[in-house]
Amino acid sequence: MPSLHTNTRVRPALAGFEPYDPAFSVCEVNLSANENTHPLPESVQNAMLDAMRSTPLNRYPDPLANNLRDELAAWHGVQRGNVMVGNGGDEILFNLLFCFGGPGRSLVVCPPCFEEYKIFAKMCETDVVEVWRREPDFSIDADALLEAARGAAIVMITSPNNPTGDLISPALVQRLLDQTDALILLDEAYIEFAKKGSSLVSWVADNPRLMVLRTMSKAFGLAGLRCGYLVANKEIVDVLAAIRQIYSEDVVAQAVATAAVRRRSELEPTLASIVGERKRLCEALGELPDVVLWPSEANFVLARMPHAGDVRARLRDEYSVLVRDFSYAKGLGDCLRITVGTPNENDRLISALRDILQG
Numbered sequence: 001m002p003s004l005h006t007n008t009r010v011r012p013a014l015a016g017f018e019p020y021d022p023a024f025s026v027c028e029v030n031l032s033a034n035e036n037t038h039p040l041p042e043s044v045q046n047a048m049l050d051a052m053r054s055t056p057l058n059r060y061p062d063p064l065a066n067n068l069r070d071e072l073a074a075w076h077g078v079q080r081g082n083v084m085v086g087n088g089g090d091e092i093l094f095n096l097l098f099c100f101g102g103p104g105r106s107l108v109v110c111p112p113c114f115e116e117y118k119i120f121a122k123m124c125e126t127d128v129v130e131v132w133r134r135e136p137d138f139s140i141d142a143d144a145l146l147e148a149a150r151g152a153a154i155v156m157i158t159s160p161n162n163p164t165g166d167l168i169s170p171a172l173v174q175r176l177l178d179q180t181d182a183l184i185l186l187d188e189a190y191i192e193f194a195k196k197g198s199s200l201v202s203w204v205a206d207n208p209r210l211m212v213l214r215t216m217s218k219a220f221g222l223a224g225l226r227c228g229y230l231v232a233n234k235e236i237v238d239v240l241a242a243i244r245q246i247y248s249e250d251v252v253a254q255a256v257a258t259a260a261v262r263r264r265s266e267l268e269p270t271l272a273s274i275v276g277e278r279k280r281l282c283e284a285l286g287e288l289p290d291v292v293l294w295p296s297e298a299n300f301v302l303a304r305m306p307h308a309g310d311v312r313a314r315l316r317d318e319y320s321v322l323v324r325d326f327s328y329a330k331g332l333g334d335c336l337r338i339t340v341g342t343p344n345e346n347d348r349l350i351s352a353l354r355d356i357l358q359g
């Protein structure tokens with residue numbers, strides 16, 4: 001069949017992108033995507049099932065998901081008008097760049113960090129300025145960041161960072177707010193796993209340029225549902241509300257997420273278990289020869305080890321344990337990202353790694 005030469009037909013800014021491929025293989029233990037691998041408490045599961053059952057599917061969703069917004073607003077001590085719900089945090093990230101990026105504007109990021117920021121920026125014809133984190137601790141060069149942010153439309157910082165696990169210092173966020181005019185997005189996708197008081201969501205009320213992204217995909221164990229949200233100044237939420245895909249958040253996601261948020265206190269024991277397991281995992285991996293770990297405030301740990309790509313393949317093929325390979329990524333040579341799983345899953349990983357690295 002003759003080629004359509006789509007690369008000459010597609011809008012130039014969108015040529016050359018490839019479908020996202022998380023390189024999933026079916027494994028008994030999947031610690032590759034930072035999901036919450038614990039079953040949710042039965043009371044929460046039942047509440048979610050009840051919510052699903054009582055949701056009519058023949059009616060269009062409430063475009064702005066106001067019931068869910070009210071629940072989230074009450075939780076975070078803001079107004080409904082300060083919350084925007086999206087089909088995963090990813091939709092909101094895209095829409096932020098769609099709204100506030102564009103030709104002649106730039107996004108500042110601090111890699112290694114979440115790749116999606118850069119991909120979405122490019123799709124929206126937004127320049128990307130990268131302020132690389134310093135070796136070996138992945139700390140942010142504050143002066144370089146401030147310098148870059150002065151000319152930027154928007155700055156996106158992950159806290160805790162994916163995949164390095166560290167929080168941004170509140171002092172640096174304050175400097176970004178004081179010394180630049182950029183919009184500052186703090187991506188708190190993993191904040192529920194960090195020590196109490198680490199979230200800066202309460203700063204939004206007094207800082208109109210600060211926006212905080214959260215998601216139901218990680219701590220809430222609802223990655224398959226597709227629900228994330230932004231807490232931000234009302235003027236920003238209004239712009240996002242006007243340009244979004246009107247029905248992107250479906251009725252099931254709205255109903256289930258609302259039930260889960262109402263019962264969020266019942267998730268605390270699971271979160272505490274994951275934080276405890278993170279410590280245990282780090283202690284066990286730290287005893288293995290030539291393994292380097294970074295302190296993590298999230299539900300994953302970054303581990304550097306010799307021949308990481310081979311180790312990852314053996315974990316998958318011989319032990320049916322899947323972790324995420326970053327060994328090819330700039331600044332992350334020989335690094336694997338390992339999600340903290342249930343105690344059994346972590347045992348499987350630890351004993352497999354012991355076999356491979358000491359065997």
Ligand SMILES: *Cc1c(COP(=O)(O)O)cnc(C)c1O
Pocket residue numbers: 034087088089090091114158162187189214215216217218223226227228
């Ligand atoms: C997982 C993740 C998100 C959001 O994911 P969604 O499933 O789209 O809500 C956002 N930022 C980071 C850094 C993440 O790791």
